[in-house]
Amino acid sequence: MENSNKRIVLTGFMGVGKSTVARFLGYLLKCKTVDLDSVIEASEKRKIAEIIEADGITHFRKIETENLQKILCESDALIIALGGGAWTMEENRRIIKSNNLTSVWLESTFQHCWRNISMSKRVRPLARNKTQTRKLFDERQNFYCLADWHFVIKPELTSFEIARQIAEEMFSIEI
Ligand code: S3P
Numbered sequence: 560m561e562n563s564n565k566r567i568v569l570t571g572f573m574g575v576g577k578s579t580v581a582r583f584l585g586y587l588l589k590c591k592t593v594d595l596d597s598v599i600e601a602s603e604k605r606k607i608a609e610i611i612e613a614d615g616i617t618h619f620r621k622i623e624t625e626n627l628q629k630i631l632c633e634s635d636a637l638i639i640a641l642g643g644g645a646w647t648m649e650e651n652r653r654i655i656k657s658n659n660l661t662s663v664w665l666e667s668t669f670q671h672c673w674r675n676i677s678m679s680k681r682v683r684p685l686a687r688n689k690t691q692t693r694k695l696f697d698e699r700q701n702f703y704c705l706a707d708w709h710f711v712i713k714p715e716l717t718s719f720e721i722a723r724q725i726a727e728e729m730f731s732i733e734i
Contacts, residue, residue, distance in 0.1 A: 565730065568639045568655055570646035570706055571665035572696050573686050574675035576718045580665060581640035583722030587734060593636035595645060599626050607642070608682035616685075624650055631658045644685070647702040663725065664706035669696045671714050 569577045569584075578594050585592035596607050599622060603610055611619045623645055630639060631654060639660070645651050646662065655662060673693075676686050686692040708729065712721060726732045 566637045566639070566658075566660045567729070568641050568646070568660050568662050569665060570641050570662060570703060571643065571667070572669075572672045572699060572703070573643040573683055573692075574672035574679065575643075575665045575667050575712060576675065576721065577640040577643075577665055579718040580722050580725070581638045583719045584638050584725055585636075587722055587726045588637070588730060588732065590638060591634070591636040592638040592640065593630055593634050594640045595623065595627055595630065596640075596642045598630060599623060599642075602626060606682070608684050611684045620644070620648060624648065624654070627651055628654055631655070631660070643699075646706065647699055652702075652705065661708065661729075662706035663708045663710060663729070664703045665712055665721070666703065666709050667712035668714070669693055671712065672696065 569581050571577055578596070581592045581594060599610070600606055603622065605613075607619070610622070623642065627641075627645060630636070641651075646655075646664075652662075669692075673689060676683060676692070685695060710721070710725060710728075716724070723734050726734060
């Protein structure tokens with residue numbers, strides 16, 4: 560892959576499509592990808608929703624940071640999909656920057672995220688109610704906009720097309 564030293568993290572609100580875009584990006588760039596939430600579920604042997612519901616969000620954030628740290632030290636994956644809250648934690652942003660990763664915000668409207676959240680089978684404890692989720696979405700814009708790159712997601716684009724656009728614009732790969 561071109562620019563093979565470039566490692567990126569994908570951030571953005573729940574439902575924006577970070578995990579799917581990361582998978583397609585890995586396919587297009589022929590490189591390894593890793594999904595932080597999946598790593599947490601595998602190491603904890605529990606679903607994210609179970610962890611948050613049983614142990615609370617503070618505990619989840621702690622293991623999220625530990626697993627992020629572990630991935631950055633031990634994995635050779637070039638594309639890392641974060642969970643929607645990971646980038647909002649200052650400690651995580653510091654770790655990501657100090658490991659020289661480029662952060663990419665998949666920026667989209669609340670309507671787009673909410674539609675995907677509502678259609679998904681995944682249980683998201685922080686997105687159970689539309690009004691509260693909208694509030695969280697608004698609060699988080701201030702953190703997401705700290706990312707190095709902002710990709711505005713047009714709702715008509717598929718996750719594959721978004722991945723292709725990122726591959727072309729960030730990695731100069733013609734597809
Ligand atoms: C969270 C987002 C989730 C997951 C957890 C917390 C958040 O990931 O990490 O439920 O705080 O926004 P997705 O963004 O993949 O849904």
